[in-house]
Amino acid sequence: MSERRARVWAGIDAGKGHHWAAAVDETGSTLWSKKIDNDETAILTAMGEILDLADKVSWAVDISGTSSALLLALLAAHGQQAVYVPGRTVNRMSGAYRGEAKTDARDAYIIAETSRQRRDFAAIDVPAQMAADLALLTAHRSDLVADRVRMINRLRDALTGVFPALERAFDYSSQKGALVLLTGYQRPAALRRRGQARLTAWLANRSVRGADTVAATALEAAQAQQTALPGEDIAAQIVADLAAQILALDNRLKRVDKQIRDTFRGHPQAEIIESLPGMGPILGAEFVVAAGDLSAYADARHLASVAGLVPVPRDSGRRTGNLHRPKRYSRRLRRVFYMSAQTSIIREGPNRDFYLKKRGEGCKHVQAVIALARRRASVLWALLRDGRAFTSAPPATQAA
Numbered sequence: 001m002s003e004r005r006a007r008v009w010a011g012i013d014a015g016k017g018h019h020w021a022a023a024v025d026e027t028g029s030t031l032w033s034k035k036i037d038n039d040e041t042a043i044l045t046a047m048g049e050i051l052d053l054a055d056k057v058s059w060a061v062d063i064s065g066t067s068s069a070l071l072l073a074l075l076a077a078h079g080q081q082a083v084y085v086p087g088r089t090v091n092r093m094s095g096a097y098r099g100e101a102k103t104d105a106r107d108a109y110i111i112a113e114t115s116r117q118r119r120d121f122a123a124i125d126v127p128a129q130m131a132a133d134l135a136l137l138t139a140h141r142s143d144l145v146a147d148r149v150r151m152i153n154r155l156r157d158a159l160t161g162v163f164p165a166l167e168r169a170f171d172y173s174s175q176k177g178a179l180v181l182l183t184g185y186q187r188p189a190a191l192r193r194r195g196q197a198r199l200t201a202w203l204a205n206r207s208v209r210g211a212d213t214v215a216a217t218a219l220e221a222a223q224a225q226q227t228a229l230p231g232e233d234i235a236a237q238i239v240a241d242l243a244a245q246i247l248a249l250d251n252r253l254k255r256v257d258k259q260i261r262d263t264f265r266g267h268p269q270a271e272i273i274e275s276l277p278g279m280g281p282i283l284g285a286e287f288v289v290a291a292g293d294l295s296a297y298a299d300a301r302h303l304a305s306v307a308g309l310v311p312v313p314r315d316s317g318r319r320t321g322n323l324h325r326p327k328r329y330s331r332r333l334r335r336v337f338y339m340s341a342q343t344s345i346i347r348e349g350p351n352r353d354f355y356l357k358k359r360g361e362g363c364k365h366v367q368a369v370i371a372l373a374r375r376r377a378s379v380l381w382a383l384l385r386d387g388r389a390f391t392s393a394p395p396a397t398q399a400a
Helices: 040-051 064-077 087-096 102-119 129-160 164-171 177-183 188-194 194-206 213-221 232-264 270-275 280-289 300-306 331-345 350-360 365-386
Strands: 005-013 019-022 030-037 056-062 082-084
Touching: 005 030, 019 040, 019 102, 030 102, 040 056, 040 064, 040 164, 056 064, 056 102, 087 102, 129 164, 129 194, 129 232, 164 213, 177 194, 177 213, 177 232, 177 365, 188 194, 188 213, 194 213, 232 280, 270 280, 270 365, 280 331, 300 365, 331 350, 331 365, 350 365
Parallel strands: 005 056, 056 082
Antiparallel strands: 005 019, 019 030
16 A cells, blocks of 8 residues: 555546546655546545545645536535636646646646645635525526527517518617517518507507507508518518517516525625615626635735736836736626626716716726726725725724
């Protein structure tokens, strides 16, 4: 039996069906390397074999999502802490080792070696029940929103081929009445036969707001096209089906939004997060999921840096002050701060005043919004640190 080490580093190349784990010692020599099925019994067996190699095991994985959820949960249940080694880092580090082969075993070895040589990787915390629920709900909502955008694009494309005037008449991404109209009428001849009075009544019976306006707009488009185009009947069926699917998807989104709102407002810091102008329950839930535990951030600058709101210097020799946009940051966290900042400038207040100040200094719209997002990251971090809600007036400074 091999001698027990004081410490080893275990790297895991995670996958959906199976993982590959490799353990190295302080010299970089491989002590253990095997394929592990994504199954509780197989993971526990491999974990026990690796833990028998040394008094202390440092774990590292390249995926912190659903593929490694069972693995990370089992590690946490047995008191083991894992760090996250980004896939881009693994890819670049692979060029520092001999050979050009790309295998799971080699990737696992590189993950273990990288975690052995570096100490700055972020630790992975298994989320609490509420954080896990919000992560699943927000991810599901993002999928539904993406599906809705694709359906609307397909609907507009199909409608343009047979009735371009009606396609231009409405904004189908925000007007429910236009979608209800398309479930029953997609061709100009059918709209002209129906007439405005009967079309208005048909829309009103389906609870369409401004039914008379929608009917008048649709009939104006129908009068502008007297020609029936080839494939009109089939295209009309496709448009009607897509419109019905989008309406059903909107109802699903409303249910998911309500579930996110109810779950998020059970979070102990929900009231503080929502007090910041522009930060509603949906963005608040995304912030909780993307930011995680606030104790992981040393200060407000650290939080802003993770969100990609702090410029990165690229100095060389006499060239100094050369700042660029960062490439490695949390896209999700940046989106939360950017979208909330853009929403906050709609109403009068300190957020809009700061935005207008930046515009007056010559910043473009995006630059001004990013500057506001950077400032809001500091404000939100301070609010969460102090456990108080946002107020327009700054808090009174206490004497030391």
